[in-house]
Amino acid sequence: MSTRRETMSVMLTTSKLTKAFRAKIKEPGLSGSFRAIRHPQYREIVAVDGIDLEVERGEMLAFLGPNGAGKSTTIKMLTGILTPTSGSMTVAGLTPGKDQRALAYRIGSVFGQKSMLYWHLPALDSFRLLGAIYDVEGAVLQKRLNALVELLEIGEHLKTPVRKLSLGERMRCEVAASLLHKPEILFLDEPTIGLDVVVKAKIREMIKRINREEGVTVFLTSHDIGDVEQLCRRAVIINHGRTVLDSTLAEIKHSYLRKKIIRVQYVQNIDCAAFSGFAILQCKDNEAVLEVDALANSMHETMTRIMAVGEVADVTISDMPMEEIISAIFQQGTGRSPNTSETAEFMTHEADIRRQGGVVE
Ligand SMILES: Nc1ncnc2c1ncn2[C@@H]1O[C@H](COP(=O)(O)OP(=O)(O)OP(=O)(O)O)[C@@H](O)[C@H]1O
Ligand SMILES: [Mg+2]
Structure with missing residues (x-):
């Protein structure tokens, strides 16, 4: 009986989840391009390297790590966008990719770096289209939309083509779009990136609210520790595709404060x-x-x-600021000892190790 209850309360599991990319190596210049065509050489990038996770229903989990750690790749596998190289996973009891159609009704996602809305259409058109895709009945959709529009204060932006909205206005529309079909779990990949403090606060409040009122599980990646501190009790920190730490924020603070x-x-x-x-x-x-x-x-x-x-x-x-605590833990994952001044620099360092990936096939 207790096993059954335990099984029922689990929203997401991964077991040895792994994703390796094959990237084509290309030397710079025209001759490099020709050589890459004639004698293509590849190298393997293991973006996610055997991650084991369990997330409870209703939990808000922060999934953290430095640039290139494998966070987005993990989210893409969990939402069925990418197929794992090996390992297994379940989301809401379904297997992403395999049970993709059924899964789409149960999950929502916001990618801060990528719009889910139609660029040239007003957000309202995208909302209606999404409502149709998710089979949300007209009156139910309208009611849901009214509530989201009011909470996210996007009423005046609904009829403007998305491309003409400011980043903050668009992101609030993105959040509304992800919640229209009442998902059970929401994947948020840097939902507040580039936003001002007021819009950040609005989005965080919305996330808290749907978690509290609708029991939505939240899987969040963010480089903004404010998001993490205000929303999540637990943080999983990864680096080089591997779990470095899985702990509550309270414990992390206790050991570092x-x-x-x-x-x-x-x-x-x-x-x-x-x-x-x-x-x-x-x-x-x-x-x-x-x-x-x-x-x-x-x-x-x-x-x-x-x-x-x-x-x-x-x-x-x-x-010690929470931001530095987290970046010190990132560094531990690289095998180097934490050093505060170095980590502060690390946090602001924009170098994206994606550039090392070369041309990807
Ligand atoms: N399509 C791809 N082809 C090849 N390599 C990829 C691909 N997507 C991601 N990678 C590589 O996988 C690694 C993990 O990338 P990922 O985007 O998951 O990192 P991240 O933790 O989300 O980083 P960030 O904080 O910068 O968003 C990086 O080394 C990246 O270069
Ligand atoms: Mg990412």
Whole structure:
């Protein structure tokens, strides 16, 4: 009996889910293009490398990782867009790809980097078309649409061709489109990318609401830790296609919040050598930023040492930002030790390792 209940509460499973791409290697220039045609060479990119997952019905899961970690590839397999190379998965008890038609009625998806709406048509036309595709009866569709339009405040944009909408207006329409057929699980791949704080807040509120009121399971990838902190209790962190960590945000915070960031401003310029033994994040002129493990070090002793360096003008002690905690964990997945200044740079580094993939066949 309990096994049955357990089975019923599981919304998504993956077992050793793997996706390898075959990418054509092409040297630069025209001669490289000819060589690639005459003697094509390939290399294998293992984007997802044996991921095991279980997501409960009604759960909001953050699926995180650095650029190129394999998040979108995983979502594409779970939504049936890509076929796995090996391994298995179920979503709402169905197998993506194999049970694709039935699955389409049960899932919704938003890809922040790709529009699901018809570019040249007003969003309303796309909504009606989607309603027909999902067999939503006219009156039911209208009622659902009215509610979504009101919640996402998109009434005035419904009749404008999608290409003329701002990113924020379009994304709110995308979210509405993904929810029209009352999906049981919503896949969100960077739903707030490039949006201002007001629109982000609106979209997060909407996601919270459909989770609370309709019990929709949420599978979210985002580089915005605000999304993660406000929506999810659990985070799975992947890197190089493998799971690095599967934990609750509370546990992640607990294990990392022992790290404190101390920013001290002195009245006069200081000698940074005085901080030997500290993890120095920044030290210049009259200011130093230090990372201190509050459990391993007595705060009293730490502050005594800091005050011995010079006359203190101001000091602030803060917890390590969640954003840096997550990026430090990303780094652990690369086998390197976390280093805060490096990770901060890492978070803003736009280099996309997709470029390494060459021309893809
Ligand atoms: N169609 C494809 N052909 C070849 N390689 C691909 C293809 N799609 C993705 N990849 C490669 O697979 C790896 C994972 O890509 P994926 O898009 O899943 O990463 P991601 O975690 O979503 O990254 P980001 O945070 O940048 O969106 C990358 O190395 C990428 O270059
Ligand atoms: Mg992606």
